[in-house]
Structures are given as C-alpha cells and as structure tokens.
Amino acid sequence: MATSKRASTTTSELSADERAAVKQAAAEAKRTKAGKNTEQDVLDAIAAMDDTDRAIAEGLHALVREVAPELVPRTWYGFPAYAKDGKVLLFFQFAGKFKTRYGHIGFQDTAQLDDGTMWPTAYAITAWNAATAKAVETLIRRAVG
Numbered sequence: 001m002a003t004s005k006r007a008s009t010t011t012s013e014l015s016a017d018e019r020a021a022v023k024q025a026a027a028e029a030k031r032t033k034a035g036k037n038t039e040q041d042v043l044d045a046i047a048a049m050d051d052t053d054r055a056i057a058e059g060l061h062a063l064v065r066e067v068a069p070e071l072v073p074r075t076w077y078g079f080p081a082y083a084k085d086g087k088v089l090l091f092f093q094f095a096g097k098f099k100t101r102y103g104h105i106g107f108q109d110t111a112q113l114d115d116g117t118m119w120p121t122a123y124a125i126t127a128w129n130a131a132t133a134k135a136v137e138t139l140i141r142r143a144v145g
Helices: 016-033 039-047 051-067 130-144
Strands: 072-076 079-084 087-093 103-107 122-125
Touching (some): 016 072, 039 072, 039 079, 051 072, 051 079, 051 103, 072 087, 122 130
Antiparallel strands (some): 072 079, 103 122
C-alpha cells in the first residue's frame, strides 16, 4: 500500500506579511463568532488603504451594499469581505496588503460562478470606473445565485 505525503506549510515558509495575515484571520474569526466583526471593521480597513486601493474598495463596498444587501460585510485576512450564510462569498485582496502589482476581487467556492468544468474565481482590478462596476455587478449577482 502506497503512503501519501500531505503537503504542509509551516510558519517559517511564510513571509512576515503572510504570518501577520494568518494571525489577523484568527483574531477576525474570534470577532466574527462573537458578532463583533462588522461593517465598521470593513470601513476602517478601507480607510487605511492607499488612494488606489481605497477607490476600488469603496466602489466595491457601495456596489455590494446596493446589489446584494443580504451579504454581510466583515473583514477576512484583513480584506473587505462579504459573507452569505456565515461563509465568505467574495473579498477584495488589495494590492497594498502584500505589495503586489494589482489587487483582485476573489470569490470563494460558495459563489455560484460555475461554468462547465472550469471558471475564474479571481479577477485582477487596477481601477474602479463605470465599466468595471458593471462587470463586477454581473459577477456579484451571479455569485449570490
């Protein structure tokens, strides 16, 4: 009988930023369980972003509140996120968090984006404008189901 090796990631394999995000996620999980990870936490996270990330996050937040008010705003790994039935459905991983070239809007497996046997679950985003808002609105409506 063959044995399988399970891949694992140790904290020493993570960058300092990644380790901080994991700690942040643990604290957020406790706050969420206690009902204390709220829209204000999302607004505070957005306010702390640089101008480019903030403009995208503000646009996304306003759009989610408009087209999917049933989604619950909360932070997730320090990202603005929106949950359905207690599970994160979508989030904005802003560029400044890990010093990347661009941020992205990501969807978790609870999002109803299925399209055959393969579909995107993350979308790079560099600016918020009317065309971006329309495309993201379509994705949100589809994801919510």
